[in-house]
Amino acid sequence: MTLPALLDLASVFVFALTGALVASRALLDLVGFLFVSCLTAVGGGTVRDLLLDRAPVFWVQAPHYVLVAASAAVLVFFTAHFLESRYRVLVWLDAVALSVAVAAGVAVSLGAGHGPFIVTLMGVITGCFGGLMRDVVCNEVPLVLKAGELYVTAAFAGAMAAQLAFAFTDLPTLPLLACMFVTFALRAGSIQLGWKLDAYKPRPPRHK
Amino acid sequence: MTLPALLDLASVFVFALTGALVASRALLDLVGFLFVSCLTAVGGGTVRDLLLDRAPVFWVQAPHYVLVAASAAVLVFFTAHFLESRYRVLVWLDAVALSVAVAAGVAVSLGAGHGPFIVTLMGVITGCFGGLMRDVVCNEVPLVLKAGELYVTAAFAGAMAAQLAFAFTDLPTLPLLACMFVTFALRAGSIQLGWKLDAYKPRPPRHK
């Protein structure tokens, strides 16, 4: 199994867990869990593959991705009530999934021969769109756009870190590790320590 | 006209009726009816065709699908006020449309030479995504994810029934009829008799 495929698989599994947790918050039944899990798990990679015209999309070619997502849904359906705070677990798992998915997006689009700009964008898109679909469909406030959170920023910084690392090595391992590390570090700092960028202010003080 | 094309056409027409009914609940004008009807009618099949890389998507190749959807929108715009309960009609038409669309998705992806797993998924996707887009765009609670309803479950069971029936016959007619029958029966049981799967419970009794 190649490194991009392995990253895709890991991000599919962890994103599926987050999808199932959102389904649990909406009190859906088992098939509802499966639906939201699969949508979240393969959503970002599917958008990436459609945009890059990789045909067919990764999980149509290799259906075990969907089985992995389905297993995650079943796992959460029968164990989520053991969790103290499902929302907290959801946010942290989402941070892990984001980090892995950005790296997967970078790896796949590099492998397809795209330049640094598109590779960076596809990292961000692969990372962000699965969670975005999950939240839009389940009518949650999209994590990706929550004011006062580093989310797209973390994905973007991670994808940029990979680009930087490629200046020093031709092998993908180190850049992809750097990508995951930077994405997760920024996201974790935002969750735990409240790191954020200044939000837009309708009337900033300096104009008073 | 081939059987898959006929099923696509029927599901387009009935889904367009449901789109127009949702538009009527949002008090849109005639062009709004046309927009929501067309989106609902071709949404599921479009996602399926993009995922399977069938190019171009079915209604770009054969625009009469869009005209059929538009006719349904006009029909509802001028007659919906004769209905006693538009929501009830909407839910039942949606059940019919779902059944036909799942069968259409199964038929089309079989015809494209895919295996049983992808065929089942494409049945579910063709059935569910048109209505999902309709509800997300019009800000209704998605029928597809409403707690305590068999919806994705009905679609999934229908697609599985088709697979079973293919074990006994090589012709598509019987499996597609089985698919429609099972999907509609489960959906109808859910609407009329309250059939449902157990929803996720944060703390099930056995853990008290």
Added chain:
Amino acid sequence: MTLPALLDLASVFVFALTGALVASRALLDLVGFLFVSCLTAVGGGTVRDLLLDRAPVFWVQAPHYVLVAASAAVLVFFTAHFLESRYRVLVWLDAVALSVAVAAGVAVSLGAGHGPFIVTLMGVITGCFGGLMRDVVCNEVPLVLKAGELYVTAAFAGAMAAQLAFAFTDLPTLPLLACMFVTFALRAGSIQLGWKLDAYKPRPPRHK
């Protein structure tokens, strides 16, 4: 630079401005502005390119489109607080963007050799889907479906005007100008003078 590419570029810039204004209403940070701006700016054209199987989509082939959208986001982030009424500016810029994007959609799909029916639909889709994604993702009431507004209607009329003009000339310049003019005129009449089509009425007077 060809005329379709120029129209695409202009609609990308103006739609990006509207995306950033919506981001400012949601009090997002700079990266949130970039995300919503880019989604709004390239959303309609991306859906068009996927449906028409133009591979890869326009901005993957020519990433400067994304840079233009990003510049618009930065511009709005640092200047929007000078505006008296951001919502009013948003609605008018959206009208400009819609007009240009409908013309861009008509031009691109004509160039790809499609017939009048698909060309008209692609004009409407290119015009409407960027703003629709912007509003769904940011949880605003979609402008495209707001009751009592000419929006899809304006896009549709503009695309039809282009078709009419093609009966008199083979060059695209005049039809595309007609398309922009008609779309903008109807949209402006709707915003400023309250032009609208009759909305659906559950029980119209004649049935009392």
